[in-house]
Amino acid sequence: MRYVIRLAIAEVLFATSLFAQESTNPQAVPDQPDISALLQKISDLEDRIIAMEGQMRQLKDQQATAQPAPHSEVSAPALVAAPQQPIALGGAEGSAAKALNPDISVIGDFIGVAGHNPIQPSPSMQMHESEIGLQAILDPYARGDFFLSFGEDGVNLEEGYITFTSLPAGFVARAGKMRSAFGKVNTLHNHILSWVDRPLVTYNLVGGEDGINDAGFSIQRILPAPKGIFLEATGQLFRGDSADVFTASSKSDLSQVIHLRGYKDISESTNLDLGVSYARGHNDLGSNFLTQLYGIDATMRWKPLRRSIYHSFVLRSEFFWSQRQQLPLEQRAFGFYTSADYQLGRRWFLGGRFDRSDRNRLTNVTDQGGSLVVTYWPSEFSQVRGQYRFTRYANNIDAHELLMQVQFSLGAHGAHPF
Amino acid sequence: MKKTRNYTSLAVSLLFWLLLCAVVLTTAAEAKNLNVVTSTADMAALAQEVGGDKINVESIAKGYQDPHFVEAKPSFLLRLRHADLLVSVGLQLEIGWLPPLITQSGNPRIQVGAPGYLDASQFSEILEIPQGAVTRAEGDVHPLGNPHYWLDPENGRRIARGIANKLKDLDPGDAAYFQQRFQDFDRRLSAAEQKWDAEMRPYRGRKVVTYHRSFPNFTRHFGLDVIGYVEPRPGIPPTPGHTIELIQVIKRENCKVVLVEPYFDLKTPQSIGRETGAQVVVYLPSVGGEKQVTTYFELFDYDIGLLIKAFQSGH
Numbered sequence: 001m002r003y004v005i006r007l008a009i010a011e012v013l014f015a016t017s018l019f020a021q022e023s024t025n026p027q028a029v030p031d032q033p034d035i036s037a038l039l040q041k042i043s044d045l046e047d048r049i050i051a052m053e054g055q056m057r058q059l060k061d062q063q064a065t066a067q068p069a070p071h072s073e074v075s076a077p078a079l080v081a082a083p084q085q086p087i088a089l090g091g092a093e094g095s096a097a098k099a100l101n102p103d104i105s106v107i108g109d110f111i112g113v114a115g116h117n118p119i120q121p122s123p124s125m126q127m128h129e130s131e132i133g134l135q136a137i138l139d140p141y142a143r144g145d146f147f148l149s150f151g152e153d154g155v156n157l158e159e160g161y162i163t164f165t166s167l168p169a170g171f172v173a174r175a176g177k178m179r180s181a182f183g184k185v186n187t188l189h190n191h192i193l194s195w196v197d198r199p200l201v202t203y204n205l206v207g208g209e210d211g212i213n214d215a216g217f218s219i220q221r222i223l224p225a226p227k228g229i230f231l232e233a234t235g236q237l238f239r240g241d242s243a244d245v246f247t248a249s250s251k252s253d254l255s256q257v258i259h260l261r262g263y264k265d266i267s268e269s270t271n272l273d274l275g276v277s278y279a280r281g282h283n284d285l286g287s288n289f290l291t292q293l294y295g296i297d298a299t300m301r302w303k304p305l306r307r308s309i310y311h312s313f314v315l316r317s318e319f320f321w322s323q324r325q326q327l328p329l330e331q332r333a334f335g336f337y338t339s340a341d342y343q344l345g346r347r348w349f350l351g352g353r354f355d356r357s358d359r360n361r362l363t364n365v366t367d368q369g370g371s372l373v374v375t376y377w378p379s380e381f382s383q384v385r386g387q388y389r390f391t392r393y394a395n396n397i398d399a400h401e402l403l404m405q406v407q408f409s410l411g412a413h414g415a416h417p418f
Numbered sequence: 419m420k421k422t423r424n425y426t427s428l429a430v431s432l433l434f435w436l437l438l439c440a441v442v443l444t445t446a447a448e449a450k451n452l453n454v455v456t457s458t459a460d461m462a463a464l465a466q467e468v469g470g471d472k473i474n475v476e477s478i479a480k481g482y483q484d485p486h487f488v489e490a491k492p493s494f495l496l497r498l499r500h501a502d503l504l505v506s507v508g509l510q511l512e513i514g515w516l517p518p519l520i521t522q523s524g525n526p527r528i529q530v531g532a533p534g535y536l537d538a539s540q541f542s543e544i545l546e547i548p549q550g551a552v553t554r555a556e557g558d559v560h561p562l563g564n565p566h567y568w569l570d571p572e573n574g575r576r577i578a579r580g581i582a583n584k585l586k587d588l589d590p591g592d593a594a595y596f597q598q599r600f601q602d603f604d605r606r607l608s609a610a611e612q613k614w615d616a617e618m619r620p621y622r623g624r625k626v627v628t629y630h631r632s633f634p635n636f637t638r639h640f641g642l643d644v645i646g647y648v649e650p651r652p653g654i655p656p657t658p659g660h661t662i663e664l665i666q667v668i669k670r671e672n673c674k675v676v677l678v679e680p681y682f683d684l685k686t687p688q689s690i691g692r693e694t695g696a697q698v699v700v701y702l703p704s705v706g707g708e709k710q711v712t713t714y715f716e717l718f719d720y721d722i723g724l725l726i727k728a729f730q731s732g733h
Contacts, residue, residue: 047576054540057509057562140531143521166526170499222499222524230492263492268480271491305483306681346655346683379654381554412513
């Protein structure tokens with residue numbers, strides 16, 4: 001449109017100058033400065049149109065997310081960073097209301113299993129999980145995130161929390177239900193994992209697939225550290241009900257999680273991420289029986305920046321110690337996993353994992369196993385994965401399984417935690 | 419007894435003055451320079467042009483890195499924590515990594531909607547805004563338009579003006595300085611633009627193929643004709659079927675140049691080059707894509723130099 005206008009003006013100018021030349025009146029010839037002034041004016045107008053287009057995009061994109069829903073009509077002009085009056089979008093009230101909706105995403109996780117596992121049997125095929133994510137900036141001080149997972153057994157609020165992003169002194173706080181900051185894999189949703197399953201130690205010691213996931217508060221802050229080192233402490237207080245790990249028999253049976261994370265870039269492509277975690281809560285035997293968990297996690301990542309979409313390598317280990325008070329004797333268990341994942345090309349990933357873990361209620365019983373994983377990405381939004389898993393349970397019970405997974409993601413692609 | 423009290427009051431007043439000095443010194447130290455963090459190196463280069471030595475500016479993504487896929491490393495939080503201003507490209511270019519960094523930064527100044535958050539797309543002319551229904555059948559489309567908009571000098575000027583205005587708001591004491599820096603940038607850019615336009619004029623209408631849709635604003639400004647892309651759809655890696663089709667198009671249209679961003683694999687473009695005789699040029703979409711390209715001006719100088727060389731040797 002602008003170019004049509006520009007062309008038209010240029011044509012008029014051209015015609016005028018021709019006419020002026022023909023009329024043999026030398027004074028009527030528009031002189032150079034006039035034309036350049038006009039051109040400047042056109043370019044200024046163009047800038048203004050572009051600025052207005054930008055504001056409209058901002059209105060569509062950000063207005064919704066940057067303001068509290070209940071007062072949207074009143075506070076709209078105040079919060080949009082536009083210098084001028086907001087543009088009235090005639091008849092756009094319906095879509096403007098929709099613009100207040102949160103970002104919605106759905107991630108489907110289909111799993112097929114072949115092979116025999118007498119200890120932890122899985123169905124041959126299952127729509128393991130359909131996770132709905134609803135995420136938005138709540139108001140100028142907070143954002144909200146919800147993850148509802150629809151599994152074979154019903155609906156579960158996997159996470160639902162408010163994050164206060166504008167607290168003084170650099171604190172970031174959360175309230176709601178959340179995956180606790182105990183270690184690395186416990187914080188991750190299924191679709192971000194490098195495997196179809198979770199490591200054996202997760203099932204044996206730290207609550208299985210749901211992990212330590214509970215209602216409560218969390219507060220975290222970056223700590224002062226020598227230059228180049230990222231140090232962050234997280235403290236969490238929960239109700240005390242998490243899978244089969246913690247059980248609150250009374251209101252005062254709260255559980256706590258503390259996590260300290262240190263991170264350093266070794267080079268622009270390599271980094272090291274270390275963490276220590278501690279969790280404490282009461283177990284299913286009652287208020288007088290404590291379970292304490294200790295964890296160490298270490299991750300080394302490599303990703304060359306110039307070829308970051310083609311190659312990467314992640315080496316990760318997590319070690320867990322469980323101390324469970326029960327009758328007749330306190331049980332102390334240990335378990336760990338080590339995994340490595342290499343990205344072969346833009347679409348192909350190859351990985352392996354070694355597992356070994358005691359069981360938290362019977363610590364003289366130890367299971368171990370290993371997995372090989374191949375992942376293929378048709379695009380950023382879908383993923384096909386095959387995993388061969390061997391598990392040698394205690395008493396020499398062996399399980400050979402082939403797991404196949406298809407994951408697909410609809411809607412706004414939210415960012416993954418690092 | 420009285421003497422002791424005198425000493426005490428002396429000590430108290432001394433302590434008071436010392437504390438005051440400390441407070442003044444620390445605030446003075448804090449007020450010295452604005453800390454600006456940008457998502458990409460181009461925004462950093464433009465901010466540096468108008469901010470001069472009154473700002474400290476750092477970019478999260480490197481110029482030779484695919485800006486869609488940056489890892490949200492915790493080390494970036496160390497920079498964001500102290501930032502007074504965060505400049506982003508917007509249009510969902512950074513959707514995969516910037517939001518969690520902003521949330522975890524614990525810095526209220528740079529949260530979306532806060533005065534220290536600036537989305538530079540609002541100042542720029544945006545192309546390829548999808549009309550009608552948008553689906554991912556078209557690949558990783560950006561529903562708000564193509565986010566690679568900074569490669570048009572006109573947009574560079576608009577972004578610089580937007581950043582200068584924001585810096586004036588955040589640091590009114592130095593407003594005149596930022597204004598003067600912008601005017602100076604504007605003058606130098608106009609001069610450079612005339613030179614670039616003149617250099618590129620003989621090649622207007624030339625046909626090129628690009629890997630990703632990274633250069634629409636550049637090709638439009640300089641009148642180049644993009645006849646195809648190495649990617650079958652944005653964000654989808656090349657497929658054999660599409661590559662064969664593209665080779666036919668290149669031969670039919672007599673296209674001589676294939677432009678590839680520095681972060682894409684050269685295998686497919688080179689095989690296209692071998693089949694068609696077109697030259698494969700590693701083209702920089704961003705400042706810092708090569709070591710010697712450190713400013714917004716050098717980015718155009720470098721890219722235009724490469725293009726002209728390729729067009730000339732294609733004869």
